[in-house]
Amino acid sequence: MALEHALLVALSERPAAGLELAHRFDRSIGFFWSATHQQIYKVLRRMETDGWVTAETVLQTGRPEKREYTVTDVGHQALADWISTTTPRAGFRSEIAVKMRAASYGDRGALLANIAELIADHRVRQGHYEAMAARDYPDPDQLTGQPLDTYLVLRGGILQETFWIAWLTEYLEAHA
Amino acid sequence: MALEHALLVALSERPAAGLELAHRFDRSIGFFWSATHQQIYKVLRRMETDGWVTAETVLQTGRPEKREYTVTDVGHQALADWISTTTPRAGFRSEIAVKMRAASYGDRGALLANIAELIADHRVRQGHYEAMAARDYPDPDQLTGQPLDTYLVLRGGILQETFWIAWLTEYLEAHA
DNA sequence: GGCACGTGTGCAACTAGTTGCATAGGGGTC
DNA sequence: GACCCCTATGCAACTAGTTGCACACGTGCC
Numbered sequence: 001m002a003l004e005h006a007l008l009v010a011l012s013e014r015p016a017a018g019l020e021l022a023h024r025f026d027r028s029i030g031f032f033w034s035a036t037h038q039q040i041y042k043v044l045r046r047m048e049t050d051g052w053v054t055a056e057t058v059l060q061t062g063r064p065e066k067r068e069y070t071v072t073d074v075g076h077q078a079l080a081d082w083i084s085t086t087t088p089r090a091g092f093r094s095e096i097a098v099k100m101r102a103a104s105y106g107d108r109g110a111l112l113a114n115i116a117e118l119i120a121d122h123r124v125r126q127g128h129y130e131a132m133a134a135r136d137y138p139d140p141d142q143l144t145g146q147p148l149d150t151y152l153v154l155r156g157g158i159l160q161e162t163f164w165i166a167w168l169t170e171y172l173e174a175h176a
Numbered sequence: 177m178a179l180e181h182a183l184l185v186a187l188s189e190r191p192a193a194g195l196e197l198a199h200r201f202d203r204s205i206g207f208f209w210s211a212t213h214q215q216i217y218k219v220l221r222r223m224e225t226d227g228w229v230t231a232e233t234v235l236q237t238g239r240p241e242k243r244e245y246t247v248t249d250v251g252h253q254a255l256a257d258w259i260s261t262t263t264p265r266a267g268f269r270s271e272i273a274v275k276m277r278a279a280s281y282g283d284r285g286a287l288l289a290n291i292a293e294l295i296a297d298h299r300v301r302q303g304h305y306e307a308m309a310a311r312d313y314p315d316p317d318q319l320t321g322q323p324l325d326t327y328l329v330l331r332g333g334i335l336q337e338t339f340w341i342a343w344l345t346e347y348l349e350a351h352a
Numbered sequence: 353g354g355c356a357c358g359t360g361t362g363c364a365a366c367t368a369g370t371t372g373c374a375t376a377g378g379g380g381t382c
Numbered sequence: 383g384a385c386c387c388c389t390a391t392g393c394a395a396c397t398a399g400t401t402g403c404a405c406a407c408g409t410g411c412c
Contacts, residue, residue: 001397002274003398005274006274008278009274009277009278017361018360019361029274032269032274033269033270033271036401037361037362038363038399039400041362045362060359062408063408064360064407065361066359079281079282080281082275082278083279083282083283083286083287084283084287086286087271089297090269090270090271090272091210093266094208095209095266097209098181098182098185098205099181099258099263100332101185101205101325102184102255102259103325105184105252106255106259114263117262118265148350148351149279149280152347152350153273153276155343156270156276156347157268163339167332167335174324177367177368179368193390193391194392195389195391196390212370212371213390213391214392214393215369217391217392218368238378239377239388239389240376240377240389240390241390242390243390
């Protein structure tokens with residue numbers, strides 16, 4: 001269960017309120033661990049009762065007030081403890097893989113069209129990640145510590161998209 | 177929601193009981209859509225009430241009786257309909273990615289050890305898939321229809337493992 | 353003035369999946 | 383005989399996450 005730990009990482013970088021975290025998730029961390037704002041609110045409340053974070057109500061001008069969360073020492077310790085636990089290999093779950101295998105029981109043309117769309121989608125996303133990498137990390141060899149880690153996770157996104165494009169293209173071409 | 181459709185594919189290939197499906201999932205389809213036997217039993221019951229499958233109690237000698245499921249016409253139609261729906265891009269969720277990004281807040285050594293284990297694990301799995309491919313599909317260029325699809329899904333597994341090995345190795349080497 | 357949209361938090365109901373356990377017989381082994 | 387593992391099905395309780403909606407206020411547009 002990693003959402004609370006992903007939130008601890010985000011909040012360690014900078015304290016924030018629920019909706020702001022949801023937006024940050026949409027833009028960076030969430031590429032690798034997505035969450036809706038409802039889920040984020042729910043988990044933040046639990047983290048608060050567990051003493052991992054403290055909340056402070058912040059009044060804003062021309063906007064509703066927000067609850068800004070800050071990581072406590074307990075929270076930092078929980079994050080450090082979690083990092084030391086071993087994570088097993090992630091299961092690979094792919095709906096499109098099930099459809100590929102099922103294709104002879106239905107409309108293969110529809111599936112091939114779906115796959116063509118997915119390839120376009122993955123190409124866009126890969127381009128997006130590569131643009132981010134080029135903009136934010138023009139000289140990756142010089143990186144250390146946290147920026148290096150963030151860069152390497154972004155690299156994972158790029159490699160992941162490369163995998164999808166390769167596989168889906170292989171399927172399309174085998175059925176061309 | 178693809179488990180019921182994965183089960184329809186498995187049952188279309190050959191009727192089976194719940195536990196047998198769980199074992200088959202462990203060996204092939206489940207590499208791409210895993211499920212515990214409890215979840216499989218639950219879903220099979222729902223599929224039965226929805227009229228997608230019919231169940232027949234089979235008496236065995238020296239073993240408990242089993243409920244063997246067979247796909248109905250309604251079930252085949254449900255599968256065909258599902259294949260024609262479009263699946264969106266799958267979200268990439270990786271606990272190890274969260275840890276990579278969090279590494280500077282905890283024990284990096286422990287994480288690097290975890291990653292080294294994962295690389296070994298992925299190599300074993302990749303070798304397993306490649307052995308399956310070599311044994312069952314010695315001449316992939318000649319394949320058509322369903323065997324081709326099964327082969328291409330297996331190829332997806334191999335490519336996926338290649339991605340993991342490449343990414344995790346890149347992380348390890350950047351922190352060597 | 354009305355409407356859409358954005359900020360901000362949150363509830364309620366649901367779905368999917370996990371974890372732990374129960375039951376009940378058969379076979380092997382020490 | 384006690385113990386463990388395998389086949390086979392399943393319940394109960396829980397966790398994680400999704401979907402849809404509500405409310406309250408502010409800003410901009412036409």
